[in-house]
Structures are given as C-alpha cells and as structure tokens.
Amino acid sequence: MRLRVLASGSRGNASLLWAGDQLLLLDAGLAVTAMTERLVDSRVGLKGIDHVVVTHGHLDHSRTAGIVAKRHGALLHAPAEILEHRAIKRAPRRQAFPVGVESHLGPPEDGVTIRTAVVPHDCHPTFALRIEHEGRALALLTDCGEPREDAARALSDTEVLMLESNHDVDLLRAGPYPQSLKDRVLGPGGHLSNDQMAVMLRRLAGPRLHTVVLLHLSAQNNRPELAAQTARQTLEQLGRADVRVLCAEQDRPLETLDV
Ligand SMILES: [Zn+2]
Numbered sequence: 001m002r003l004r005v006l007a008s009g010s011r012g013n014a015s016l017l018w019a020g021d022q023l024l025l026l027d028a029g030l031a032v033t034a035m036t037e038r039l040v041d042s043r044v045g046l047k048g049i050d051h052v053v054v055t056h057g058h059l060d061h062s063r064t065a066g067i068v069a070k071r072h073g074a075l076l077h078a079p080a081e082i083l084e085h086r087a088i089k090r091a092p093r094r095q096a097f098p099v100g101v102e103s104h105l106g107p108p109e110d111g112v113t114i115r116t117a118v119v120p121h122d123c124h125p126t127f128a129l130r131i132e133h134e135g136r137a138l139a140l141l142t143d144c145g146e147p148r149e150d151a152a153r154a155l156s157d158t159e160v161l162m163l164e165s166n167h168d169v170d171l172l173r174a175g176p177y178p179q180s181l182k183d184r185v186l187g188p189g190g191h192l193s194n195d196q197m198a199v200m201l202r203r204l205a206g207p208r209l210h211t212v213v214l215l216h217l218s219a220q221n222n223r224p225e226l227a228a229q230t231a232r233q234t235l236e237q238l239g240r241a242d243v244r245v246l247c248a249e250q251d252r253p254l255e256t257l258d259v
C-alpha cells in the first residue's frame with residue numbers, strides 16, 4: 001500500500017491510500033476546491049477513487065465526502081448514524097461500518113480488510129480504523145478524547161500509524177481559546193494531547209512499525225517540533241529510534257510513502 005496525507009488539522013482532513021488496484025480516500029474534510037486541487041496534484045483522475053471512508057460526522061472529516069464519492073462513483077463507508085447526514089447522503093452508494101468484526105472493504109477478491117474501534121469524542125460514534133492489504137497494515141486514530149486500551153488492541157501490529165497529536169497541554173492552557181473550548185479539547189470528548197499520543201504510541205509501536213504520522217496538530221496550541229520530539233523520545237525509550245516520525249500539515253500534502 002501507499003499513503004499520501006493530503007491535509008490534516010481543524011480546517012480539514014483527508015488522505016489517499018492505494019491498496020492494490022483500489023484507491024481509498026480516508027476522510028474528506030477539505031472544501032471542494034482544495035480537495036479537487038490536491039487530488040489533481042496527486043494524479044487522481046475522475047472516477048479514480050473506489051472508496052471514501054469517513055471516521056465521523058464532524059465537517060473537518062466529512063465536508064465533501066458525499067460530493068467526492070458521487071463524482072468518482074465511489075462507495076462511501078461511514079458510521080451508520082451519519083449515513084443520512086447532508087454531507088454524506090449525496091453519495092448514491094453508502095455502507096455502514098462494520099462494528100466489532102474484521103470485514104472486507106469492497107469485494108473479498110480485492111483483499112482489503114478493515115477493522116474498526118469506537119473512540120471517545122464529542123461526535124458519537126467516532127471510529128478509529130485498521131486497514132490491511134497483502135499482509136501490510138495501517139492504523140488511523142484521530143479525534144480521540146483520551147487513550148483507550150480497547151482501541152489500542154484493535155489497531156495494533158501495523159507498518160504505519162497515523163496518530164492524533166493535537167495539542168500541548170501547557171500551550172492550550174496558556175493560549176487564547178475561551179475556557180469552554182479549552183475544557184472541551186482537554187476533556188474525554190476532545191482530542192489527544194502530545195502526552196496522550198505518547199501513551200497510545202507506547203501501546204501501538206509493534207515490531208512491524210516503520211513510520212508514525214502525527215495528525216490534527218493545532219495551529220494555536222501545538223508546534224510540530226514539540227509533537228515530533230515527544231514521539232521520538234517515546235520511540236527511543238522503546239528502543240525504536242529507527243521509526244520515522246512525520247507531522248502532517250494543514251496546507252501542504254506530505255510526500256507519498258510506502259506502507
Ligand atoms: Zn477533526
């Protein structure tokens with residue numbers, strides 16, 4: 001498989017995952033113009049996307065999911081609870097996520113399997129995903145209020161880990177957000193801090209892991225070097241200084257990487 005993170009942050013999340021002959025779009029939170037630009041830039045032609053996979057209903061993950069799925073004739077996968085939401089139901093072909101079982105994403109002969117785990121977030125349900133193809137696997141965990149052991153079990157043993165590292169707690173506490181928003185971000189329905197990311201990384205850094213991509217970094221309450229340093233220190237403590245750490249960006253796609 002190959003992964004390209006198109007964008008990540010509170011203004012929109014989207015990644016492309018090539019799995020054999022199938023092309024998956026993981027979240028579709030960019031506006032139409034930005035999404036189209038980044039797909040063209042990634043040489044994705046019309047009808048190029050086979051599956052659009054939406055982790056939860058917040059607009060920074062779902063904004064253009066229905067439009068993109070319709071344009072590309074893709075099958076849209078999302079939590080059952082949001083299949084009739086406005087941004088989602090524009091897709092003529094929609095399917096609810098499997099819950100608690102591993103299943104095929106598309107026809108079994110394509111060999112793409114997906115496992116889901118519900119994570120705490122103030123948009124229920126929010127799903128973390130583990131996608132596998134030909135013995136290689138990727139996990140996506142974002143928009144998660146607190147580290148959870150059950151999520152770690154469902155997502156373990158992957159080559160690539162896409163993991164939220166939203167904020168530095170001190171920067172958030174001292175920053176410009178109103179207290180109610182600070183409480184929301186810090187609470188169990190909010191987002192993973194750099195330190196909470198480290199807790200999940202400890203649980204998820206298996207022997208196959210070669211790359212960690214940090215997601216959803218707050219422009220106000222985090223700095224890429226802080227998040228990356230926290231991840232690198234954690235990996236060093238685990239004896240895994242060989243694992244590459246990247247920070248996804250809001251305004252620029254990452255290089256395409258092999259899973
Ligand atoms: Zn989000």
Ligand SMILES: [Zn+2]
Pocket residue numbers: 056058121123143
């Ligand atoms: Zn969210």
